[in-house]
Amino acid sequence: MKYILENEINIGMNVTDTFSVWEHNLHSELILANFDHKKDFVFIERSFLNTEDRLLLGVETSELSILKRENKKLKNLNRELDAIIDNSYDGIYITDRNGVTLKTNSAIERITNIPKEYYIGKNVNDLMKRGILKNSVTNKVLKYSRTVSVVQKNYSGNETLLTGSPVYDENGEIEKIVTNIRDLSNLNELEAELNKVNQLNDKYKKEIDRLKNKPDQLKGIITKSKQMKMIYDTTERIANIDATVLILGETGVGKDVLANYIFANSSRSKEGEFIKVNCGAIPPDLLESELFGYESGAFTGANRQGKPGMFELANKGILFLDEIGELTLSLQVKLLRVLQEGEIQRVGGVKPSKIDVRIIAATNNNLYKMVEKGEFRNDLYYRLNVIPIEIPPLRERREDIFPLIQLFLNKVNEKYQLSKELDYDLNQFFLSYDWYGNIRELSNLIERLAVTTRDDLINIDDLPSEYRQYNHTTVDSIGSLKEAVEMAEKKIITLAAGKYGNTYEIAQALGTSQPTIVRKLKKYEIDIKNK
Structure with a gap:
């Protein structure tokens, strides 16, 4: 040299x-x-x-x-x-075919909290032994000779997506492995925030609907009560099942409305009729001929051609037997035969005839207690009680009161060409009143107020005397409207606490948040009855 x-x-x-x-x-x-x-x-x-x-x-x-x-x-x-690699938001990690680290970028420091220089020259297997890596995507790429993606938590505890891709030489052999590392923690946080925003948006929408007093509608049925929505959801599912339905509930809760709803959602509405019979409104000696019909000359005054009964008129449709508890024992026997055999026999007739009728019965009586007393047949009770549906009274679903008020007021205004409105105090009275006549009582009172008051704005002083007396007694005993609202709130929460097993179910049933229920239970000193 x-x-x-x-x-x-x-x-x-x-x-x-x-x-x-x-x-x-x-x-x-x-x-x-x-x-x-x-x-x-x-x-x-x-x-x-x-x-x-x-x-x-x-x-x-x-x-x-x-x-x-x-x-x-x-x-x-x-x-x-080098600038492109180093400025990538995702981490980039390059190794040779033996897993030795050749190059990383600055993003890997942000993702793992370890300086990028630390990795250079180190084998991925050694990094795994030291706990820096939990799993090696590089080894998976070498094993399968293809791009591989895995999700795992890194040394800092952040969830990451690792995608390793092979780089081949001129002989088709893997020369290097390039791994892209994406930090999913930010994406997970954004997703969680988005879910919170969506939940908040749903909450605001519900609150706006509440403030607008916009009721939820189920094919013409107005309700905001979760209980009633569940009931109507059940009726839709059993509408085309020909099992007998027994509707229970106090007078005026809307048993006939529910029966009509079942008919409207069934295929029978296309073939037959919905026939309603109030068993308590027809004298027992006439009820048999009304239900089963009669032949010519069956009794004095009978039509010469005879007359079909309600069962025949309801053929292919639904017969709604309201106040079923008022049937006499003799008629109960005949009704049981219809349910068992699908046959009827007219009064004065000698030959039974087949019919295709679905029975929906309703009562405000406790049929089980009537069975114990011998007032109602045991076998008929179980024939009727195949699908029992109990409608709660209005005082147990007060969230339906405001929507119903608006519905009835709109109907009255349209019917009589009026423009009546209810003031705030009157609305609050309607909310706190117990409505022992239920929806029927509410509807009748609104119509009465609308047609008898002089002014367009109806206030609490326009109430009939029997309601004013109730209102004065309530105000005198509790002292203020605020306390009246709290009393109603306490009553509703107490009922819910007796029915549901935890605060989450109570909150869902009452359409509010679980922390609110916890706070209210503590405020009113209400205990949940574990079921």
């Missing part, structure tokens, strides 16, 4: 053979000449070479410029590539 530096210009060798020349920075600009025939390397200080010396060495100025430009481009490309 020969070095010619500074003043040693005389190189003293034959330079006629071909060689290559490039620059090297070592204090001053030097030229390195590679002589093919001798394989000697010579460093020559460029400042001491004249033009002739340059030509003698075979250095072509144009070729050197091209090499310099290409070298500069390559450096720029490498610098740009």
Whole structure:
């Protein structure tokens, strides 16, 4: 190896053979000449070479410029590539085929809280042993020779998505593995925030609907009560099942409305009729002929052609037997035969006839107690009680009061061409009143107030005397409207606490939040009865 530096210009060798020349920075600009025939390397200080010396060495100025430009481009490309990798928001982790880390970027420090330099030169298996990595996607890529994605928690406890991709050489062998690391914690936080916003949005929508007094409607049925929504949901599901339905509930809760709803949602509404019979409104000696019909000459005053009964009129449809508890024992026997055999026999007739009728019965009596007393047949009770549905009274579903008020007031205004409204205090009275006549009583009172008051705005002083007396007694005993509302609230929550097993179910039933229920239970000193 020969070095010619500074003043040693005389190189003293034959330079006629071909060689290559490039620059090297070592204090001053030097030229390195590679002589093919001798394989000697010579460093020559460029400042001491004249033009002739340059030509003698075979250095072509144009070729050197091209090499310099290409070298500069390559450096720029490498610098740009490094900048792109380092500025990626996702972590980038590059290893060789043996799992040794070659390069990482700055994002990996943010994701793992470990300096990126720490990884360089370390094998992924060693990092796993130290607990830095819980699972190696690099090893999976090497094993399956394809892109692999895994989700795992990193050293910092953050959930990450790792996607490893192989880089192949010219022989099709894996040369490197490039892994992209995405921090999912931010995405999970954003998703959680989005869910909170959506829940809040739903809450606001419900509150706006409440403030607008906009009731929920189920195919013409108005209710905001979760209890009633569940009942009507059940009736939709059993509408086309020909089992007998027994509707229970106090007078005026809407048993006939529910029976009509079942009929409207059944296929029988396309073939037959909905026939209603109030068993308590027809004298017992006439009820048999009304239900089963009679033949010509069956009794004095009977129609010469005879008359079909309600069962025949309801053929292919539904017969609604309201106040079923008022049937005499003899009629109960005949009704049981209809349910068992699907046959009826007219009064005065000798031949039974087949009918296809679905029975819906309703009562405000306790049929089970009537069975114990011998007032109602045991076998008929169980025939009727196949699908029992109990409608709660209005005082147990007070959230339905305001929607019903608006419904009835709109109907009255339209019917009589009025423009009546109810003031705030009257609405609050309606909310706190117990309504022992239920929906029927509420409807009748609104119509009565609308047609008897002079002013368009109906206030609490316009109430009939029996209601004013109740209102004065309530006000005198509790002292203020606020306390009246609290009394009603306490009563509702007490009823819910006796029916549901925990605060979450109570909150869902009453359409409020669980923390609110916890606070109210503590305020009113109400205990939940564990079921």
